Amino acid sequence: MQKIKKGDTVQVIAGNDLGLQGEVMEVKKGWYINRKTQQTKREPNKDRVVVAGVRIVKKHQRPVSQTRTQTGIIEFEAPIHVSNVMLVCPGCAEPVRVKIEIEDGRKRRVCKKCDAVID
Numbered sequence: 134m135q136k137i138k139k140g141d142t143v144q145v146i147a148g149n150d151l152g153l154q155g156e157v158m159e160v161k162k163g164w165y166i167n168r169k170t171q172q173t174k175r176e177p178n179k180d181r182v183v184v185a186g187v188r189i190v191k192k193h194q195r196p197v198s199q200t201r202t203q204t205g206i207i208e209f210e211a212p213i214h215v216s217n218v219m220l221v222c223p224g225c226a227e228p229v230r231v232k233i234e235i236e237d238g239r240k241r242r243v244c245k246k247c248d249a250v251i252d
């Protein structure tokens with residue numbers, strides 16, 4: 134079970150945007166495809182999240198077709214690695230580690246500091 138999901142509030146704990154908080158817009162799971170056997174494997178080294186307002190980069194977007202609406206210099210949030218963010222607990226409003234607890238056969242994320250159930 135993933136500890137960070139779409140819609141969570143996270144805090145950046147490393148890098149240029151250290152200390153910034155934002156909402157997770159997208160979670161990108163890392164996959165690895167073996168070219169010979171065509172098998173797909175999980176690659177946790179490539180697990181990334183896109184956080185609103187964090188790691189904003191500029192890109193020079195060339196107009197190619199009518200379908201490409203945004204052209205020129207565009208700004209967007211680039212994905213950062215999941216290990217560089219920490220979930221902000223809604224109970225104690227601090228970046229915390231979470232544990233997984235099973236209740237009635239369903240997995241739930243629980244704050245390790247204040248034992249608040251997150252979802």
Ligand SMILES: [Zn+2]
Pocket residue numbers: 222223224225226229244245246247248249
């Ligand atoms: Zn908490």
